[in-house]
Amino acid sequence: MFRRLIKPLKTEWIKRHRRRDEARKREIETIDDYELSADLDRNLAVLRQVFDRCSDFIVREFVAGQKLARCALIYFDGLVTRTSVETSILKTLLVEIRKVEPAPDITERNVFELIKEAAVSVGEVHEVSGFPGMLEKLLAGDAVLLVDGQAKVLVLGVRGWESRAVEEPETEAVVRGPREGFVETLRTNTSLIRRRIKSPRLKIETIKIGELTKTDVAVIYIEGLVNPQIVEEVHRRLKRIETDGIVDSGYIEEFIEDDPFSPFPQIEHSERPDKVTAALLEGRVVILADGSPFALVVPTVFVQFLQASEDYYERFYLASVVRLGRLVAVNVALLLPSAYVAITTFHQEMLPRTLLISIAAQREGVPFPAFVEALIMELTFEMLREAGIRLPRPVGQAISIVGALVIGEAAVSAGIVSPVMVVVVALTAIANFSIPAFNMAITLRLIRFIMLVLAAAFGFFGIMMGLVVILIHLCNLRSFGIPYLSPIAPFTPRDLKDVLVRPPWWGMFLRPRLIGYRNPQRQAFRLKPEPPKKRN
Amino acid sequence: MLEGGKINTRQAAYLLIFTIMPTAILFVPAITTKAAGQDGWLSVVVATVFGLLAGGLILALSLRFPGKNLYEFVQVLLGKILGKVIILGYIWYFFHAGAAIIREYGEFLTTAIMPETPLMAFNAIIVLVAVYAVRSGLEVLARIADFIFPLVAGAIGLVVILPLKEIDFSRFLPILENGIKPVIKGAIVPSSWYGEVVIMAVFLAYLNQPEEGKKVVVWGTLVNGLSLLVVVIGAMLVFGAVEAAKLMFPMFSMARMISIGEFLEGVESLVMAIWVAGVFLKIAIYYYVGVLGIGYLFGLKDYRPAVIPYGVAMVMLSVVSYESIMDLVEFLDKIWPPYALSIFQIGLPVILLVVSYLKAGKEEKIS
Numbered sequence: 001m002f003r004r005l006i007k008p009l010k011t012e013w014i015k016r017h018r019r020r021d022e023a024r025k026r027e028i029e030t031i032d033d034y035e036l037s038a039d040l041d042r043n044l045a046v047l048r049q050v051f052d053r054c055s056d057f058i059v060r061e062f063v064a065g066q067k068l069a070r071c072a073l074i075y076f077d078g079l080v081t082r083t084s085v086e087t088s089i090l091k092t093l094l095v096e097i098r099k100v101e102p103a104p105d106i107t108e109r110n111v112f113e114l115i116k117e118a119a120v121s122v123g124e125v126h127e128v129s130g131f132p133g134m135l136e137k138l139l140a141g142d143a144v145l146l147v148d149g150q151a152k153v154l155v156l157g158v159r160g161w162e163s164r165a166v167e168e169p170e171t172e173a174v175v176r177g178p179r180e181g182f183v184e185t186l187r188t189n190t191s192l193i194r195r196r197i198k199s200p201r202l203k204i205e206t207i208k209i210g211e212l213t214k215t216d217v218a219v220i221y222i223e224g225l226v227n228p229q230i231v232e233e234v235h236r237r238l239k240r241i242e243t244d245g246i247v248d249s250g251y252i253e254e255f256i257e258d259d260p261f262s263p264f265p266q267i268e269h270s271e272r273p274d275k276v277t278a279a280l281l282e283g284r285v286v287i288l289a290d291g292s293p294f295a296l297v298v299p300t301v302f303v304q305f306l307q308a309s310e311d312y313y314e315r316f317y318l319a320s321v322v323r324l325g326r327l328v329a330v331n332v333a334l335l336l337p338s339a340y341v342a343i344t345t346f347h348q349e350m351l352p353r354t355l356l357i358s359i360a361a362q363r364e365g366v367p368f369p370a371f372v373e374a375l376i377m378e379l380t381f382e383m384l385r386e387a388g389i390r391l392p393r394p395v396g397q398a399i400s401i402v403g404a405l406v407i408g409e410a411a412v413s414a415g416i417v418s419p420v421m422v423v424v425v426a427l428t429a430i431a432n433f434s435i436p437a438f439n440m441a442i443t444l445r446l447i448r449f450i451m452l453v454l455a456a457a458f459g460f461f462g463i464m465m466g467l468v469v470i471l472i473h474l475c476n477l478r479s480f481g482i483p484y485l486s487p488i489a490p491f492t493p494r495d496l497k498d499v500l501v502r503p504p505w506w507g508m509f510l511r512p513r514l515i516g517y518r519n520p521q522r523q524a525f526r527l528k529p530e531p532p533k534k535r536n
Numbered sequence: 537m538l539e540g541g542k543i544n545t546r547q548a549a550y551l552l553i554f555t556i557m558p559t560a561i562l563f564v565p566a567i568t569t570k571a572a573g574q575d576g577w578l579s580v581v582v583a584t585v586f587g588l589l590a591g592g593l594i595l596a597l598s599l600r601f602p603g604k605n606l607y608e609f610v611q612v613l614l615g616k617i618l619g620k621v622i623i624l625g626y627i628w629y630f631f632h633a634g635a636a637i638i639r640e641y642g643e644f645l646t647t648a649i650m651p652e653t654p655l656m657a658f659n660a661i662i663v664l665v666a667v668y669a670v671r672s673g674l675e676v677l678a679r680i681a682d683f684i685f686p687l688v689a690g691a692i693g694l695v696v697i698l699p700l701k702e703i704d705f706s707r708f709l710p711i712l713e714n715g716i717k718p719v720i721k722g723a724i725v726p727s728s729w730y731g732e733v734v735i736m737a738v739f740l741a742y743l744n745q746p747e748e749g750k751k752v753v754v755w756g757t758l759v760n761g762l763s764l765l766v767v768v769i770g771a772m773l774v775f776g777a778v779e780a781a782k783l784m785f786p787m788f789s790m791a792r793m794i795s796i797g798e799f800l801e802g803v804e805s806l807v808m809a810i811w812v813a814g815v816f817l818k819i820a821i822y823y824y825v826g827v828l829g830i831g832y833l834f835g836l837k838d839y840r841p842a843v844i845p846y847g848v849a850m851v852m853l854s855v856v857s858y859e860s861i862m863d864l865v866e867f868l869d870k871i872w873p874p875y876a877l878s879i880f881q882i883g884l885p886v887i888l889l890v891v892s893y894l895k896a897g898k899e900e901k902i903s
């Protein structure tokens with residue numbers, strides 16, 4: 001019944017948005033109507049009209065050689081390397097071209113060939129004859145040379161702009177391991193990967209997304225290891241995106257994930273080239289967007305969020321124990337406050353008698369029930385954390401002092417909360433910080449509040465039902481066709497090796513089955529190091 | 537195709553285990569021990585053998601119609617109209633059993649853990665959660681089973697191992713004090729649990745390796761038998777047969793005995809929380825199979841629209857059909873076994889098998 005009522009409204013709504021969508025597309029396409037003509041002045045007039053009120057648009061008109069041809073070099077200031085423009089283009093065309101000039105059979109046509117083949121000393125040079133194609137290159141940072149009498153232009157690759165240096169990634173710091181991190185320039189990032197995988201099988205395909213931003217997005221994989229269907233699926237989903245702009249790879253993540261309403265992150269991101277390299281070697285696909293230091297890795301499964309790159313560089317015993325510790329941390333971060341509320345409200349018998357008495361004594365003056373107490377403290381802490389992240393650093397310190405005082409001391413002595421609650425909140429926060437992936441940590445932060453409400457209403461039963469709902473949800477999730485909870489559910493014994501523990505490298509000779517199944521073996525079978533046998 | 541998913545051999549075995557075990561370990565120990573005394577474990581062995589036979593029956597039946605589930609092959613075998621009558625019968629069985637399971641679980645929680653919360657709250661919440669699982673389909677159910685099987689197995693193991701210091705092996709004796717008769721009597725109730733293997737007539741059709749159906753039934757039944765045996769023996773050794781028969785939920789009482797180093801005490805809430813996950817899956821399985829039947833009965837393209845009305849009705853039935861927990865135990869002990877065993881678990885499958893053989897013979901003669 002409802003559906004019948006809603007349907008006309010819905011179709012009307014969809015129609016309206018379709019119309020707007022078409023209008024948007026028309027607006028974007030107007031620029032495609034221009035064409036290059038053979039008349040330099042006309043081309044420049046058109047360009048000046050198009051780039052009206054663009055102060056960084058530079059046109060340098062000149063005569064090449066000794067009256068060889070009228071030329072115009074156009075580029076955007078700040079997007080090109082000024083030294084290359086000055087020495088490799090202008091200097092050669094104005095001065096050095098005279099050395100090759102005195103050819104008697106100069107016609108209009110081969111002036112262009114001459115400039116292209118004998119004069120310009122820039123590595124990347126190609127001819128473009130369409131106006132939109134030229135604009136695209138121009139806006140991406142190339143310089144464009146127009147020659148009078150030619151309905152085509154020379155695009156000269158002299159891109160170069162101010163960019164951050166490759167430095168240690170702040171979000172994924174390690175004690176041991178490479179300290180390089182991705183930066184905002186796509187080329188630099190692909191070079192960081194190419195430097196680690198010196199194989200022609202490493203493919204880097206680039207597509208442009210965003211009608212206005214025209215962001216370069218690179219799809220990177222190793223041919224032969226990757227499942228071609230997944231690559232195809234990545235391309236399909238990326239091509240679907242029709243938007244004005246991509247500002248960060250986070251945009252792409254939300255456009256291409258499997259379940260857009262899930263609170264759980266379904267695509268891993270990383271700032272670390274080494275982590276990305278390892279993912280590529282497992283047969284995953286990496287998506288890099290220009291302007292973002294965060295690479296997306298697909299397909300992603302749940303356990304990846306509990307793995308840090310350092311696990312693979314440190315001694316395997318320690319890495320395994322740390323990994324188990326993280327599993328505990330996940331549970332603590334998700335459940336500790338709600339378990340506290342459930343125990344103090346419903347299941348007091350679970351506590352040893354002495355502890356129970358001490359908790360009861362501490363709570364004596366507290367006016368709130370455990371649930372409200374927990375909620376107050378958790379919310380305070382969340383606010384503190386948010387304030388700490390956003391504030392400028394010098395002020396941030398002040399905040400942490402205030403926070404420590406408010407949470408640690410004043411609230412307790414004022415009798416608003418009990419000291420145990422402070423311990424619980426602190427432990428939860430520590431556990432949350434020890435989860436390596438920030439996006440998974442914030443998801444758990446969010447769900448923690450729901451669990452708190454369930455615990456207050458139904459005790460352990462409520463917590464269990466909450467967990468079961470989460471479990472059903474996780475069992476439903478897939479990331480690019482791979483079940484999110486694999487290799488635990490569906491249970492894949494062969495892949496369990498890298499889940500709870502981290503075996504030594506010589507023992508992990510197989511790639512993950514569901515992802516790198518095309519070429520399962522990653523290294524020789526017997527690599528366990530052995531000391532040389534004693535001479536008899 | 538109402539269900540397009542595929543499950544693997546291990547998942548199917550887990551589904552069989554979760555179809556039987558979660559409530560069996562809770563109710564069976566008290567009932568068998570009451571009937572057979574210290575020989576309750578022998579009753580479990582007898583019932584397990586029966587379970588293997590019943591499983592063989594269902595296996596034979598579904599092997600005659602490879603790739604077809606119960607609802608599909610009855611229609612092939614008996615024609616549309618008679619087939620739909622049988623489907624209706626099985627829907628009723630799954631519906632009724634589902635309601636009884638929900639009640640069992642709700643009764644357990646209200647009596648043992650949270651006496652002040654109304655039964656309706658527990659029943660409604662678990663069915664609400666199950667709605668999500670059922671709408672997600674068979675593959676998701678199978679993955680949930682994959683995930684929680686180790687947890688539930690671990691919880692049972694802990695409950696049986698941790699009260700070790702209370703165990704007195706002389707409680708096994710005397711064996712067969714009153715002859716074989718009480719043992720057989722004690723085996724009847726667990727048999728009705730093993731008879732639930734009939735649900736495999738639906739699930740075996742979705743195996744991705746159909747030839748492994750035998751493995752599913754044998755392993756599933758044996759694991760069930762083992763867990764039940766462990767709990768029955770554990771309860772008897774810890775409490776003694778007389779005491780265990782008086783307890784409502786011996787397994788829960790065992791969990792209550794756990795005490796390690798003066799600190800780890802009263803973990804029964806924790807153990808029971810994990811058990812709730814198991815029983816949730818059992819409810820979801822029954823729920824799913826019943827709703828799938830509705831889909832076949834009315835020839836729906838998708839079973840999902842039936843999920844919520846079916847669930848509401850099931851909760852209602854679970855609440856109104858028994859007066860109290862005593863009523864429920866009486867029902868499980870006296871009425872359910874003859875009713876379920878004779879009609880749905882053994883009776884109808886045998887008839888279907890015979891008809892299919894007769895029909896096959898006839899077709900051969902004609903050709």
